[in-house]
Amino acid sequence: MSVRASDKAARFTESVIREMTRLAHLHGAVNLSQGFPDFPAPAEVKEAARRAIEADVNQYAITWGARSLRQAIARKFERLYGVPVDPEREVTVTCGSTEAMMATLLAILNPGDEVITFEPFYENYGPDAILSGAVPRFVKLRPPAWTFDPDELARAFSAKTRAVIVNTPNNPTGKVFTRAELETIADLCRRHDALAVTDEIYEHILYDGAVHVPMASLPGMAERTVTINGMSKTYSVTGWRVGWTISPRSLTGAIRKVHDFLTVGAPAPLQAAGAVGMAFDADYYNHLALDYRARRDLLCGALTDAGFTFSVPEGAYYVLAHFSALSQDDDVTFAKWLASEVGVATVPGSSFYHKRTLGRSVVRFAFCKQTETLERAAERLAGIQARV
Numbered sequence: 001m002s003v004r005a006s007d008k009a010a011r012f013t014e015s016v017i018r019e020m021t022r023l024a025h026l027h028g029a030v031n032l033s034q035g036f037p038d039f040p041a042p043a044e045v046k047e048a049a050r051r052a053i054e055a056d057v058n059q060y061a062i063t064w065g066a067r068s069l070r071q072a073i074a075r076k077f078e079r080l081y082g083v084p085v086d087p088e089r090e091v092t093v094t095c096g097s098t099e100a101m102m103a104t105l106l107a108i109l110n111p112g113d114e115v116i117t118f119e120p121f122y123e124n125y126g127p128d129a130i131l132s133g134a135v136p137r138f139v140k141l142r143p144p145a146w147t148f149d150p151d152e153l154a155r156a157f158s159a160k161t162r163a164v165i166v167n168t169p170n171n172p173t174g175k176v177f178t179r180a181e182l183e184t185i186a187d188l189c190r191r192h193d194a195l196a197v198t199d200e201i202y203e204h205i206l207y208d209g210a211v212h213v214p215m216a217s218l219p220g221m222a223e224r225t226v227t228i229n230g231m232s233k234t235y236s237v238t239g240w241r242v243g244w245t246i247s248p249r250s251l252t253g254a255i256r257k258v259h260d261f262l263t264v265g266a267p268a269p270l271q272a273a274g275a276v277g278m279a280f281d282a283d284y285y286n287h288l289a290l291d292y293r294a295r296r297d298l299l300c301g302a303l304t305d306a307g308f309t310f311s312v313p314e315g316a317y318y319v320l321a322h323f324s325a326l327s328q329d330d331d332v333t334f335a336k337w338l339a340s341e342v343g344v345a346t347v348p349g350s351s352f353y354h355k356r357t358l359g360r361s362v363v364r365f366a367f368c369k370q371t372e373t374l375e376r377a378a379e380r381l382a383g384i385q386a387r388v
């Protein structure tokens with residue numbers, strides 16, 4: 001027997017984002033790398049989790065999700081976007097949207113199938129494609145508005161294209177795809193008989209009038225879209241690991257089977273609490289967005305003053321910032337220096353590109369943090385000019 005890892009596992013590296021969190025701890029840096037909030041989750045959601053554990057909701061839920069949560073997911077999607085969802089046949093609850101994406105790709109792809117991803121992309125999509133045996137194709141999002149060239153997208157499609165992954169609002173760019181852009185993607189999906197797999201985990205984190213348009217709400221797209229979402233960002237509970245898919249009926253069985261053998265199910269008491277959160281009214285989501293806008297403005301001001309350049313995000317909670325005016329180092333060297341010498345941890349830009357050189361002069365800042373945390377980061381960044 002040879003003691004070695006699989007070829008698949010050898011084709012991707014450990015998550016750089018989580019490595020930067022470890023580096024932040026090591027240097028006592030303000031951690032603006034990984035996208036998890038450092039403020040409390042809503043009291044009602046926490047109370048609902050406590051109640052569920054007290055009531056002994058402690059055993060496996062139905063593998064594809066507790067009925068109460070699936071019903072709440074279906075009701076919310078219909079209420080917000082006018083798309084009817086059948087909780088019995090179209091919803092699968094998973095361990096976070098991370099598992100939702102993995103289970104979906106494993107359920108829909110055969111080895112050699114091609115998957116189109118917009119770049120820069122959330123770093124998980126690369127390993128997800130490799131683990132499912134697919135061949136990723138990349139289409140560039142171009143600053144400042146992070147638009148894509150429709151011809152480049154059309155050229156990325158081939159007879160082997162099975163799916164397009166769309167993440168809107170977008171990590172790491174802060175782009176919110178417009179209805180017209182989504183229609184262009186939808187049109188190509190229809191023409192090539194491809195699926196859209198849309199990661200909508202930041203659906204409520206929107207600024208300056210930006211509107212989230214779910215792909216499944218476009219004409220004829222519910223039947224060829226798998227919508228991925230989760231509790232992590234909307235209810236500030238990234239450690240709870242509750243996510244879901246909304247899929248066409250014809251695919252739900254495959255997704256549920258893969259999910260069952262990957263994880264059996266998401267945490268039962270936290271699913272019960274999720275059903276409570278999903279019923280919050282518009283007030284909760286409006287406040288969430290307003291609070292994030294204040295955090296965005298605080299960080300963006302500090303970054304501009306420090307000499308970074310960037311597009312102000314329209315959604316999600318990240319800024320992808322150029323540091324070329326501050327340093328000619330590569331992104332990894334710069335990010336390590338920023339963490340150890342300035343005391344602010346970020347993610348090197350190359351984590352978001354398939355060719356690492358494309359992210360060579362950018363780093364990503366996450367601003368899902370308390371005002372005090374961001375103010376501490378701002379103070380440290382203010383000293384950056386003296387150190388470069």
Ligand SMILES: Cc1ncc(COP(=O)(O)O)c(C=O)c1O
Nearest residue numbers: 035096097098122171230232243
């Ligand atoms: C675009 C995107 N999708 C998925 C995730 C992971 O979500 P979850 O906690 O639901 O697995 C993240 C986390 O940062 C993300 O940015």
